[in-house]
Amino acid sequence: MKLLLIEDDRQLTDALQPLLRDAGYAVEIADNGIDGEFLGNELAPDLIVLDLGLPGKPGLDVLRSWRAAGNRTPVLVLTARDAWHERVDGLKAGADDYLGKPFHTAELLARLEAVGRRHGGQASNELSWRGVKLDTERQQATSADGRVIDLTAIEFRLLRYLMQHPREVHSKTRLSDHVYEEEQQRDSNVMEVYINRLRQHFGKDFILTRRGQGYQLAPGETE
Ligand code: CA
Secondary structure (H helix, E strand, C coil), X not given: CXXXXXXXXXXXXXXXXXXXXXXXXXXXXXCCHHHHHHHHHHCCCCXXXXXXXXXXXXXXXXXXXXXXXXXXXXXXXXXXXXXXXXXXXXXXCCCCEEEECCCCHHHHHHHHHHHXXXXXXXXXXXXXXXXXXXXXXXXXEECCCCCEEECCXXXXXXXXXXXXXXXXXXXXXXHHHHHCCCXXXXXXXXXXXXXXXXXXXXXXXXXXXXXXXXXXECCCCCC
């Protein structure tokens, strides 16, 4: 799950980045409104955290530009404490949620999880497909035959992304876009290795190869 964090407070981004990574997000950071607006379109992130007080271009204008251009990525805005009008403006401009500064990291993570879930149409922290269950909060998977499986960070991100979009065919490039961060080694051939690891965990038929197109989860039992 790719998360774009647009925030000019370096201390805050330094503190948040490792926590967001631990929570399973591939994190990209922009420290001004102009780069942030560009990356919000260019990177096609799954979630955006947007500070409203930004150099270059104010956060509200960035959000309005995205929405006017049809960018529907879920956005959580960070507002100044007690600035209720900022929250109203943020929601009117198309934000999905807001959080006043300073905040507890646990609350940010819970809200991001909830925003992502609403957007993905999930009702709980658990994704489920063909008997495989993924608890996205505890980052733990259970195979169809009931084995609890420990996933590496990349395996978790990959499985979550596939299970959030179970009917789509994904190219290796798209998968690596959503699983890796910008500065990480991004060899899309490595994706094959991770796909095969997931097959070892969940059965070789769990993920289908669409020749020349990419990968797709096997159809659900009722389809
Ligand atoms: Ca700021």
